[in-house]
Every structure is written in C-alpha cells, then in structure tokens.
Amino acid sequence: MDQIMIQDLSIYAKHGVYMEENILGQQFLVSVYMDLDLSKAGQTDCLEHTIDYGTVCHFVTKYMQEHTYRLIESAAEHLAEELMMKYTQVKKIRIKVKKPWAPIGLPIKNVSVSVDRTRHNVYLSLGSNLGDREAYLKKGIKELDALASCRVCGQSRIIETKPYGNTDQDYFLNCVLHAETILNPQQLLDALHEIEAHAGRKREVHWGPRTLDMDILFYDHIMLNTPQLTIPHADLHRRQFVLEPLCEIAPWYQHPVLHQTVQQLHDKLVNEDA
Numbered sequence: 001m002d003q004i005m006i007q008d009l010s011i012y013a014k015h016g017v018y019m020e021e022n023i024l025g026q027q028f029l030v031s032v033y034m035d036l037d038l039s040k041a042g043q044t045d046c047l048e049h050t051i052d053y054g055t056v057c058h059f060v061t062k063y064m065q066e067h068t069y070r071l072i073e074s075a076a077e078h079l080a081e082e083l084m085m086k087y088t089q090v091k092k093i094r095i096k097v098k099k100p101w102a103p104i105g106l107p108i109k110n111v112s113v114s115v116d117r118t119r120h121n122v123y124l125s126l127g128s129n130l131g132d133r134e135a136y137l138k139k140g141i142k143e144l145d146a147l148a149s150c151r152v153c154g155q156s157r158i159i160e161t162k163p164y165g166n167t168d169q170d171y172f173l174n175c176v177l178h179a180e181t182i183l184n185p186q187q188l189l190d191a192l193h194e195i196e197a198h199a200g201r202k203r204e205v206h207w208g209p210r211t212l213d214m215d216i217l218f219y220d221h222i223m224l225n226t227p228q229l230t231i232p233h234a235d236l237h238r239r240q241f242v243l244e245p246l247c248e249i250a251p252w253y254q255h256p257v258l259h260q261t262v263q264q265l266h267d268k269l270v271n272e273d274a
Helices: 019-024 039-044 053-066 072-086 133-146 185-198 240-249 262-273
Strands: 002-013 026-036 092-099 111-118 120-128 150-155 159-161 172-181 213-219
Touching: 002 053, 026 053, 026 072, 053 072, 072 092, 072 111, 120 133, 120 240, 133 150, 133 172, 133 185, 159 240, 172 240, 185 213, 240 262
Parallel strands: none
Antiparallel strands: 002 026, 026 092, 092 111, 120 172, 120 213, 150 172, 159 172
C-alpha cells in the first residue's frame, strides 16, 4: 500500500493532565501516516487523485488547537477518527503525538504515543417485527451512519420474512448493510447494542420479538469466537432472510470458514428447502 507521510508537525496546543498544561499550553509534534492507493495520482499527475498534505496539516493543527484532552492518547485517537472520516480513501492511518515538554522533572527528549487505525469492511443484518418495523430499520441505519467511526456503504432492499427459531410471533422486516468501520469487533458490537437500546430493544426471549436486531455477519475475513461474539455469524448459512438480501450486495463474498460464496450458500439452502 502507498503512503503519505507528514512528520513532526509543530503545534502549540492545550493538552495534558495538569491544569497548567490546559491553560498555558505547550508544543506538540504530530506525525500522520496515511495508507492509500496513489497509483492513479502517479499516472495522471493530478492532485484530485491524492490527498493535499497541506490541507491535512492545517486540519490537524486546527483540530489540536480547538480541542483539549487530558491524555495525548485521546488526542491521537480522536484525530485518527476525524481524519479517517474526512478522507474515505485512506485505508489505514497512524497518528504519532510527541510531547517534548512533558512535565516529568527528568531530562528527556520527548514522550510520545502512536495509534494505528484500519478501515474494516463489515456486513450487518438488521431485523424488526415490533411496532413500525421499517421506521426502526431506518433509524438503526441512520444512527450507524452517524457514528464518526462507521460509514454505511451499501444496503439491500428490505424484505418481509417468516420468524426464525421461535415461529409464534409476527413477520419480520429484514435487510443487510455493507459498512466500513475503524472499530474493533467488540467495540462494533457494543455500538450496535447501544443503537438497539435506543430503539427500545429488550433481550427477554431468545429469538423472540424485537424492535431492532443488528447482527455482525462478516468482519473483513476474520474468524472470531468469544463468549460475546462469533464471526462469521454462526447461523448465517442457515438463514434465508440473511442470505437473500446479502446476495444483493455481496454475492461473491466468501465465507472464511465454509469456503463458499454467499451466492453458493444461498443456492444450497434454497435447494435443501425445495
């Protein structure tokens, strides 16, 4: 992957644990490393196909001066998030913040923190069978896209399906989303649970009725199995209400465990039910 590097941008800003640091301020040195595809810029010699590093420098300076954080870890984290949201062509970013005047009372060149954040591809399943089902789905999509750490890139059509598992309940509306996120899997799960809670989701009955259900189907091509989360979703290959809309936006996506595409899994399930 190609890279744009900005090293040791000097910024006078107000970050630190001590009150004096927040009031008087001090010098910081900020480095930004952005991974992206620069081949088109190199071939065409056009600025529009790359990122103007001068604009990035001014953005970083303004952000660091307009915000105050106790920890430079927080400054680096939020700056990375803002840059990833602003420049969607960036696949990975590293932010390094140096603090030359760190008040530790010992001779030292500087202290620094470095954070690396990568843009991940995720596929999510959404369902609702209580209240205004379509409104709940749209509310969930809107809230997800509003997060600075996530961006909705594609959506299937909304379909109506029979309930799965516990069949003694109303029909569902379902859809599938493709999104990009810089959150790790657990952070993403927590964010989805928060969005579900905003919709009044109550976890009282397994496979029971719900205002909004949001599941992680795929997260890049990773395989994960923890008490809280299994990726890929353990049951997706048996769920027609997942595979049908998923085929609309990612029929070619290969299941990292079953080694079959979404389209192949869908066709196999349809043939088994025929």
